[in-house]
Amino acid sequence: MSATFHPTDPAALEAGAMLPEAFFVVSRNEETADTFTLALRPVKAGAQRPFEPGQFNMLYAFGTGESAISISGSPEETDLLIHTIRRVGIVTSALDRLAVGDTVGLRGPFGSAWPMDEARGRDLVFVAGGIGLAPLRPAILHALAHRGDYGRLVILAGARGAGDVIFLDQLHEWAKEPDVEVRLTVDRAGSEWPHHVGVVTTLIPRAKFDKANAVAMVCGPEIMMRFTAVELAKSGLPDQSVFVTLERNMKCAVGLCGHCQFGPEFICRDGPVFRYDRIRHWFSQREV
Amino acid sequence: MDDETIRLITGCAKNVRFRAGDAIARQGEPADEFFLLREGHVALEMPAPQGGAVRLQTVDEGDVVGWSWLVPPYHWHFDLRAVSEVRAFSIDGRCLRRKCDSDPRFGYEMMKHFSVLMADRLEATRLQLLDLYRGPAAASNP
Incomplete structure (x- = not known):
């Protein structure tokens, strides 16, 4: 507990x-x-x-x-x-x-947590942008520690350049696990970079998971999460199966000070993890 | 795509193979073909001002590479390099343009498919230009 x-x-x-x-x-x-x-x-x-x-x-x-x-x-x-x-x-x-x-x-x-209970029995799709892999890592480690509880694991990680990828060795280790697909991309690279080049959203159509029975967990810059949700929807995953984590300048962390207000939500109290359809409207609002 | 469209395309297609590191196309050269990748990875690159090449994007199995065959003056807009052993269908652009000219329905089908490809690439390039992973976190995380 x-x-x-x-x-x-x-x-x-x-x-x-x-x-x-x-x-x-x-x-x-x-x-x-x-x-x-x-x-x-x-x-x-x-x-x-x-x-x-x-x-x-x-x-x-x-x-x-x-x-x-x-x-x-x-x-x-x-x-x-x-x-x-x-x-x-x-x-x-x-x-x-x-x-x-x-x-x-x-x-x-x-704060709130990734929906690990709700995701039992389903494929898990993790989409990380930059340091966004850090908040997803506990969920990935939990899924790997309880492998029988979940279906296929897909980990899509994007970063700015080759020198900006965090947990690179661990990504390679995870890729060796059975029924775990790891795809890595950077936005820009020289010709020596052996992996994919392009924004992380371009990995989504290539990923293999059961669209009818999957949960996506997404962390990265807000615009990246918005485009990721659009791409996941295009691939057949509804917004109700997509979870994102938000970041704001949090002060009290207990929903009292209001620094982290996002529309009607306080990110520290109601988030940071939200089901996407719950906060989708606020993603497109300026100055929120 | 309907069967007739596929038949018209395959009439201009041939199988090609490239070894890892091969230059498949070069920026500025005539774009007389495009590729449908069956296997392997291809990088879209541009010469860097400081020398060498900047890798803009990589594409994989199932992807279509190249829209310059459809847009005058039909010159490649970037370099294509095989990252791994590549098997692909090469579609003759001149052959396909002739069919587009003589069959407007087919030409419209081609335009519809390639405009989606171009829009996807444009959107991805815009996101790359935004340099997503720099800056915003600084404002939210003291």
Whole structure:
């Protein structure tokens, strides 16, 4: 059972949803030139935070601030919390300066999860753009750990260039698993790049899955997710079977401050994972 | 496509093979054919200003490569290179243009199919130009 905080329950706040817990950095790994992965362990024994695939934590770089970061590790391994972070601002740059043994504050896990129960018995199609592979990774690892529960696994990963692909070795490993199809593409490449070139949506018509019995989970820039949903619909997968995860500048993470409002939804509270038909309308609205 | 359209196309087709690394077509050269890939991968490339080539897109089995045969002045707009061993149908563009000219119904069918191909490629190119994976995250993730 996850220790997810539900902000509609006032007891959740009393239980410490707003209070960061100290975690040690136990390892860090450079994924690309601007993306790194931190493995965190609670300073206090027994303070592990079970989570569901798709959820996020608020990581607090002491003295700098907090940032919402998706969990990118396996939900089956509760000892460590894994976060893959792209360095884009002052908080993520401060997190990038952390070394093994340093401490970081952590609140969470928060938010909705990928529909792993609903997807049982169906083919799973994961479509990732750039660092969007990180929030999908727990769902992929969960599906691989419970292989009998799901049908075919299709993993379509796109990135800007050859140097921007995260978890490249793991993508190659996943491709060796039975009934797992991995397709990798980059938007631009030199002639030495051995994989596909083109936007990630061009992989969808090539992927082999049961359109009548599949669930797609999509993470990447919003425009990429919108075009992905269009391409999935063209291939026969209805919007009700497509799930996306959204990102906004989250502050409180419990639906109180309103920073992450997206139309009628608060992404931290109602998301970040949404069924596409629920939020499709807001994707096409400017300034939302 | 109906049987008659397929018959008219196959009348202009032949089997071709390329080895990995072969230049299949070069930008600016006459585009007298297009390809329907049966097996293998083909890269669409353009010469890079700094030398070498920029790979714009790769296409695979089942894909059609080339629309320049249909658009005057019938010159290739990019280089085509075999990424792997390739087996394909090569369709003679001049042969097909003659059939399009003499049979407007067939010509319209060709236009319909190739305009979809061109629109798909245009949309993909626009998305590439947007440089999706740079920028937006910076605004949402401090």
